[in-house]
Amino acid sequence: MPVTSYAARSAGAALERHERESDPLGPLEADVRVTHCGVCHSDIGQIDNEFGITRYPCVAGHEAVGVIEAVGDAVDTDLLPIGTRVGVGAIAGACFRCPQCLSGRHNLCPNRDDTVMRGDRGAFTELLRVSDWRTAYPIPDAIPSEQAAPMMCAGVTVFAPLIRHGVRPVDRVAVVGIGGLGHLALRFLAGWGCDVTAISTSRSKEDDARRFGATSFVATREEGALAAAAGSFDFVLSTVSANLPWDDYLDLLVPQGRLSIVGVPPEAISVRPMHLLPAEKTISGGVPASPTETRLMLDFAARHGIGPQVETFPVAEINKAVDLVRGGQARYRAVVAFS
Incomplete structure (x- = not known):
């Protein structure tokens, strides 16, 4: 055929x-x-x-x-x-x-x-x-089918880390990048019950980010904005396909916090040991989800209208x-x- x-x-x-x-x-x-x-x-x-x-x-x-x-x-x-x-x-x-x-x-x-x-x-x-x-x-x-389609990759990519890494409704979470992945991450995390901060280079997407569920916003091009948020988050989810100042993003975490990277940077991810080791912070990557995680994502999205x-x-x-x-x-x- x-x-x-x-x-x-x-x-x-x-x-x-x-x-x-x-x-x-x-x-x-x-x-x-x-x-x-x-x-x-x-x-x-x-x-x-x-x-x-x-x-x-x-x-x-x-x-x-x-x-x-x-x-x-x-x-x-x-x-x-x-x-x-x-x-x-x-x-x-x-x-x-x-x-x-x-x-x-x-x-x-x-x-x-x-x-x-x-x-x-x-x-x-x-x-x-x-x-x-x-x-x-x-x-x-x-x-609806047109909404379900992107959830089969973008949706599970940002949902699965919440399951794998035990993100709790009481956690403070930051999402880096308000794009195809990031906007879904904001919606899932808001439905999860977290206090969610959106991080982007400028404020051009701030209104959208808040509509997607962010309660706070950080514009990294504003002088001192990233430094002012240091030590604020239990979990940081990076959704951007860009090179970032990774030490600065590790500094956003509380002790034993996790930086989860699901975007694909074009170059090596490099961090200084003293930004990672003394406070027992963790960096993890992510690939598409397991069948169990995918089914949980679809069920959660259906119940919460995400x-x-x-x-x-x-x-x-x-x-x-x-x-x-x-x-x-x-x-x-x-x-x-x-x-």
């Missing part, structure tokens, strides 16, 4: 229609008829070969929502019936037998199937195949959506509608 996707044929090229033949379904595989797909900065990285690993033609995309159309013989259709509305994120399969998978950390599986790194099998497509049906997550009725602010584009305007994200102009997530 022919499948229509949208592919870049070289680094930075515009996306074009790309046809391929669908292989027979494996026993644990499932096909999702895609209705919506978010455009993430890491999709741009693949299209533009920022990481030096892209295979062309490149079909990017890893924030898909659609309907289960077909399943393999070993799929439990009591749990995933044909016609179920599901989301598929950055991980479309794992081995389910390594130590990481057996302890529920499928996102750390060394043999995981990364949706956006499959060459011409990414989610900018009308029909997306997952290599294991357990990575297709039923979407609660309360979440979702991203999106701009939706018909598939005929997919390159407009890609260019918006490439230029950092999305407010705050771009979503492509396939139907």
